[in-house]
Amino acid sequence: MNIKIDVIENDHSVEAKVSGEIDVYTAPKVRETLFPISEREGITLRVDLTDVSYMDSTGLGVFVGIFKNIRAHNGTFQLRGLSDRLKRLFEITGLADIIDINCQNEVE
Amino acid sequence: MNEPYDYIEMKIPSKPEFVGVIRLTLSGIASRMGFTYDEIEDLKIATSEACTNAVQHAYKSNDNGEVVIGFGLFKDRLEVMVSDNGQSFDFQSAKEGIGPYNPNDSVEILREGGLGLYLIETLMDEVRIHQNVGVTVMMTKYLEGERVEMDAKKIST
Numbered sequence: 001m002n003i004k005i006d007v008i009e010n011d012h013s014v015e016a017k018v019s020g021e022i023d024v025y026t027a028p029k030v031r032e033t034l035f036p037i038s039e040r041e042g043i044t045l046r047v048d049l050t051d052v053s054y055m056d057s058t059g060l061g062v063f064v065g066i067f068k069n070i071r072a073h074n075g076t077f078q079l080r081g082l083s084d085r086l087k088r089l090f091e092i093t094g095l096a097d098i099i100d101i102n103c104q105n106e107v108e
Numbered sequence: 109m110n111e112p113y114d115y116i117e118m119k120i121p122s123k124p125e126f127v128g129v130i131r132l133t134l135s136g137i138a139s140r141m142g143f144t145y146d147e148i149e150d151l152k153i154a155t156s157e158a159c160t161n162a163v164q165h166a167y168k169s170n171d172n173g174e175v176v177i178g179f180g181l182f183k184d185r186l187e188v189m190v191s192d193n194g195q196s197f198d199f200q201s202a203k204e205g206i207g208p209y210n211p212n213d214s215v216e217i218l219r220e221g222g223l224g225l226y227l228i229e230t231l232m233d234e235v236r237i238h239q240n241v242g243v244t245v246m247m248t249k250y251l252e253g254e255r256v257e258m259d260a261k262k263i264s265t
Contacts (some may be wrong), residue, residue, distance in 0.1 A: 002215060021133075024160040025124035054131070056153045057223040085149050092230050093223060 005033045011035035016066075019051035022059035029061045038069040039048075043072060050081030060093060066087070067099050114181040120159075122166030122173045122192070127159045130177055134188070137179050141186055142251060149232040151249055155188050157224035158245040162192035165243065185250045193242025198230075 003020035013029060014037050037045055045066070049055075063079065070077040079101045082090070090096040118133060120126040131152045138148045160177040163258070173192065180187035229235050234248040 021128060023124075023156055024163060049144050054152065055159070056156050057227055060223060085146075089227075090152070093226065 003029055005030060007033065007037070011044070013046065015046050015048070015050040017051070018082075020070060021054040022052055023054065023060070027058035027062050030059065031065065032068055035069065038066045038075070039073065040075070041073050043073065043075040044078070045075065045103060046078045046080060048081045049079055049083075051076045052083075052086065055086055055089060057093075060089065063099065064095065072089065074084055111182060113183075116179040116181070118177045119174050120177070122128050122158075122163050122175050124163055126175075127156055127163060130159055131156055134179070137162060137181065138186060141181060143186070143249070144252060147249065147252065151186065151188070152246055154228045154231045154240035154249075155190065156190070157228050158247070161224055162190055162243065163246070185248050187246065187248045189244060189246045191244040193240075193244075 003018065003022065003026035005019075006017045008017075016037075020026060032055075033079060034047070034104070037043060039040040052059075061075060069076045077099065079099060082101055087096070087101065088100065090101050095101075118130065118134075118139065120130065134151055135148055138151050143151065148265040151152070159175060159177065162220050165171050166175070176189075176191045176193075178187075178189040178191075180189070228245065228247060232247040233250050238244045
C-alpha cells in the first residue's frame, strides 16, 4: 500500500495529484506535502483524486485542515476527479456542501 | 445462541501500516460471502475507522500493543469486532458483554475521531461499543435482501 503525490507549481496556483490509498498510514504524507502550500497567501490549490482508490476519515481530516488554512489565507481549494465512492464519503459527512469537490476544468 | 458461523481472527501490531492489511483480508471475506461492491467498500471504511481508532489510541498511550480483529461469518450477516487491548476474545461472550452505544458514554478516543465513529454508524447496520480494559467496537452488516429496511434504503437512492 503506497501513496504518490505529484505537485506541479504554476504562477498563482498549485496542481497536486494523489494516487493510492489515503488512510491512517498515508494521510500524514498527504498532509506533509500539501499543508505547507496552504500557508501561501491567496493560493489556489487543486487536488486531483482520480487515482485514489480508497479514503476514510483520516483523509477527510487532512483535506478539512488544508481547506480551513487556505481559506484563512484568502485562497481557493478545489478537489476533482472523485469517484462515486469518494463523492459519497464527502456527501454523508456533509463536507460536500463546504468543500468544492466538483472542479471540472482540466489544467495541463 | 447456537447459530452456526465461521470465525476468523487476526492480530496486528498497533501500527498504522497494518490497517491496510486488514482491509485486504476483509475484502476477501466479504466478497466470499456475496456482499456487493458498495457494501464491501462500506465495510472497508467502517473497519478501517475502528482499526485507526485502536492504533491511534495505542500511539497516544505509548503502548506497543496489538489490535485484534475478529470476523464472525453468519449466513445472513458479517460481524466485525475490533479490540485494542490485544487479547483474543471469546467471540460469543464478548458479544454478550457489549451494550448499545450511548451518546453520553465517555468513549473519549472515539469522540476525538468523531468523524470516524460517525462513518462507522452510518455505514454499518448495527454498532456496539464497549469500554473495559480497552475499547472494543462490534459492528454488523447484513447481506442484501436479509433485511427489509436495507432494501427500502436502496430503492430510495
